[in-house]
Amino acid sequence: MSDTNKPVGDATKVVLAGRRPEWTQGIVSPPVWRASTILYDSVGHLRDSATRDTHHRLFYGRKGTPTQWSLADALTSLEPGAEGTFLYCSGVAAIAAALLSVLSPGDELLLVDSAYDPTRGMAGGLLKRFGITTRYYDPMIGAGIAELIGENTRTIFMESPGSLSFEVQDVPAIVAAAKPRGVTTLLDNTWATPLFFPAIERGVDLTILAGTKYVVGHSDVMLGSVTAAPGHFKKLRETSFQLGQVASPDDCWLGSRGLRTMAVRLAQHQSSALTIAKWLQERPEVAQVLHPALPDCPGHELFVRDFKGSSGLFSFVLNGGDEASRAALIDALQLFGIGYSWGGFESLAIPADPQRHRSVTKRDAAGPMVRLQIGLEDPADLIADLEAGLDAFRRVRG
DSSP: OOOOSSOOOHHHHHHHTTOOHHHHTTOSSOOOOOOSOOOOSSHHHHHHHHTSOOTTSOSOGGGOOHHHHHHHHHHHHTSTTOOEEEEESSHHHHHHHHHHHHOOTTOEEEEETTOOHHHHHHIIIIIHHTTOEEEEEOTTOGGGGGGTOOTTEEEEEEESSOTTTOOOOOHHHHHHHHGGGTOEEEEEOTTTHHHHOOTTTTTOSEEEEOTTTTTTOSSOOOOEEEEEOTTTHHHHHHHHHHTTOOOOHHHHHHHHHHHTTHHHHHHHHHHHHHHHHHHHHTOTTEEEEEOTTSTTSTTHHHHHHHOSOOOSEEEEEESSOOHHHHHHHHHHOSSSBOOSOOOSSSOEEEEEOGGGGOSSOOOOOSSOEEEEEOOSSOHHHHHHHHHHHHHHHHHHHO
């Protein structure tokens, strides 16, 4: 069994993708190829190899083995129209490489104000030290981004939806404003994955995943990827090699294993999260549920227009209360772990404070916010757990 050129559904794609016969050699899953040194037959063979393209060809361990190539190839095949994918040791490493592949000293980056905090930290730290300036923009700006594009603007970074406040951006409108001006577009697409938002097909130049989340799916591997549209992969690959970036073959193997079940896991995450989000909407302790598939979420109409589905991560705003009452809610939960990340099989809850990470937009909320990652447990059990948490919230809030 191997890749097929015939049109197939997403669940079939994730099963078949990256399983080239020359990499599997009859085994269902590509095995783990661990390597640093690659041996050559002669000096002539070594010299000849150094002058040839190393893409999908053994050269040195840092340039990859079939284990890494298989996962990269699979992720590329999930993005119609993509040229290639490079893998990284984490999602943050993927973001750094993507930005450094398109920005130079003196350039300006337009960064969405709802961006993941490490992305903001990178803009104010690493990029600033390299002489790259950053201007933040309202996630709901849409086509209005054209007014912000200046002479030195080289890149627009999007994250849709935002991973704390869940605003859905008008990605096609931003892409349409950027392309005629020669501005490169980057999207952190971790929440939706290419199964729910095929970014390259929608005109994005570089799409980024924290593979740690839904690709791996088991909360046990750090992994990142950047998939490039035609014309952008060569620079991405060169930059990544110069940065010494390489993802472990063992981690890539676990990523490939997780990928095979991503479609069915996402379907369950989506179903359970919607069930719980709608239940929370009816609770008097909850002022607002920020889930892109629900009408109260900023950009909901864009979600309906552009997305094929929703995943398991969303937030809700409490009706009154303070830090102590919010902490009481989270601490009372038994089935929800308290921890960063998401996309695994287990449910998580953390306090969310997007106002701490804003530069040009302000969120007025009725109370503190809680972010939930809905895992693969029975949603009825999770609802019962949340009910106990809301009881604790009420007792402390008074």
